[in-house]
Amino acid sequence: MKFISVLAGFAMTLTVIYCSADSDAWENYKKKHGKDYNIAADGGKQDAMRKELFLDKTRIIEQHNSEKFTSFKQEINKFSDLLPAEMAKYLGVKASLAPPISMMGSMSSDLYNHRRPPNARKMQFNCNNVLAQCGSCWAFAAITPLEFAKCMKFGRPVRLSEQQLVDCDKLNGGCDGGWYTLAWISIWRAWGSAHESFYPYNAQKNTCSYSWFMARANVFTYRYVPANNMLAMQQAIQKYGPIATAFTAVDPFSSYADGVYDDSACDTQPVNHAVVIVGWDTLNGVDYWIARNSWGPNWGKNGYIYVQRGVNKCNIESYPAYVLAF
Template sequence: MFRVAVICLALSFSLLHAETDVEENDIDIEDESELRSKFEKFKVQYKKKYDQAEEEKRFQIFVENLKASKRMQEQDIGTAIYGITKFSDMSDEEFGAFYLNPVISNNNDPRPEEMLSADVAEQLTNVSLPSFVDWRKLGAVTRVKDQGLRCGSCWAFGSVANIESMWYIKTKKLRALSEQGGIMSEREYPYRGRNGHCAFKQSKAIAKIQTYRNIRPDEEEMKIWVAHSGPIVISMNATGLQGYRRGIIRPGAYACDNFRLNHVMLVVGYGTSRGYPYWIIKNSWGADWGEKGYFRIYRGEGACGINKLPITVVI
């Protein structure tokens, strides 16, 4: 009886989850009363407050973002669910300026051959890899952080997250490090998210790196690094993440420009679900976004340019 009860409970949860997905993606864009109702719930959930003039502006942006999420849902061929997120009242321009970093695209140049990891490439034909890796389960990943508004500091969060994980793998000590300057602890030098005088103190540095290593723009080699060495840093086109809620992103052929790299994050693992191979990626937009601050994206097609600039520190 216990087993039957458990199975029934699991089926009920699955059905409830499916119904929720349908509700999120079945908003009538032409029904203003429904849209107003969704907007009111959005404001309550994310504690949004506007003056009278701003209210209508944000509502119109909210509607446009729902339309964009609907298009993303129609184009995506993975399991991703798009809809209302904490960014739903931000225009494309605001979201790009506040949370992305277009400078990354300007640095997307081919790497010189001598910087490629040829020794790892030689192992591709005879290496055995696990089917699933998640460095979070091994205690090597710190909590999800939030880079904050109006600060394109994703590069600092991705780099520091990489150092945190690799430092743990080397020393078995997981320490939250500072993105603000140097490699002090987060407690000693908390992140402020704004320009100012650097207060780094060499005497309080608690982590150091030897060098860094470029990884070939090949997802099989990336998989080897993640499996055998630890989390790696990637850059990708994150424009479509504004409306992402959960699931495995697999954008259509023309839905995500592979060369428009504008966000840096950390790959903490990989796996396969329902026939979809995926990467597990730690973001820096807080734990109230995506899958508790993470998202999954299809592995093996260079989705959104995820394979263009993989890199890792060496401790």
């Protein structure tokens, strides 16, 4: 009987220790990311719900990172206590706007007829501090290559406005999603893309206030790169700069930290996000694309992710496209 009592006391002590550790981790997380869920009227229910989401995510990440043969690591970040519906606000590609995959696969590859890939592997491009958070990733994917194309043509860096597209692009849905090549058409029709200082991002759809004098770049033309053609994509990047592409983001993607992302859960799902491929490389014998996300420099590798290359991981090689500026 005494032995049973000792065991019960030991178990109770462990429970107190673990609960205390969980509470400390939760409080530290909120402090680090500036979150406060203390709502007097709900008696702490919101905070308790968020804490449970955070702890569940922590356990999932710890389990993933403990696996011996995983090629990428995950981490706790600003998204670790969000509901799926809240996480969806950081996506925004509409699969219904994508061109038929049969058309993408049959596109001419005459421009990409070299047998060997180009030598250049990486293109340095500073990650924007702005965080796309209203279903506008399509706008960020459209603007980044246009900025680079403008800079490459005239030798001067320029910051263009994603908010102009969110507010003014009638071919896309603002914060409800869109498609990057349609955004390029809209910019061409509007006689240019506004400078970011004239039209800063505010993560919500407003009344369009664009005027021609704000323009600092325009679209000359754009073109899709043949789907599932790694060599064509490499040569397009070398010749034209970063390329926009659609992507399938599933839960582990939001927690990406390092390594080559090769999660198989995304391969059978439709595209729902957009990223910009800026280069490629190889790590431990695994080929990967270097992709810029639209979630700010505190996500992933300073705003970037390495995605397995040559296998159409997460549909990243299905809808690549480049743009030329004037």
